[in-house]
Amino acid sequence: MAAQGDVLARNADVEVLVRRSMTKGYELLSLLTPPAYTACVLARKGRGHLTVNRFLRATWIGGATGCVGGGAFEYVRSAYADEVTIRRRRLLDAYDVHDAHLVHHAHHGKSSVSRLFLPIAFTYNPFKVILGGAGIGTALGLVTHHARTLTGDPAPKIQITEIPVPS
16 A cells, blocks of 8 residues: 555656646747747748748747657656655755746746737737747746846745655
C-alpha cells in the first residue's frame, strides 16, 4: 500500500512539474516569437508581407509550440529522475516567489490585452485575435515583470528549510 502511495505522489509531482514547464514554454515562446517572426519576414520578403493576420497567427502558434515543447521536455526529464529529485524540485518550485510574480504579471498582461482585442474579434477572425492577443499580452507581462525586477522591485527571497523525503 505504501508503494502505491509513493507512485501516486510521484505522478502528482510529475504532473505539476509538467504543467509548470508547459506554462514556462508558452511564456518563453510568446516572448520570442513576435520579434523573431517580424525580423524574419522583414529580412526575407519586406514590409508588404507583414500583416496583422500573419503576426497574430505566428504568435499563437509560437505559444502553442512552446507549451507542447516545454511539457514534453519536462516529462522526459522527470521520467528519468528519481523520486527524491522530483520531490525536491516540486517543493522548490512551490515556494519560488519570483516565479509566482512572473506568472502573475504574465496572466494580467494576457487578460488585459485579450480584453482590449475583444472588440476586434467581432469583425476579424476571433480565433487568431484572442489567441494572438493572449500571446502578446503574456510577452508584455513578462517584460513588465523583468523591468520591475531590474528597476529595484524584486520578489522577496524565502528561505526554504530542507524537508526530509522518505526514501
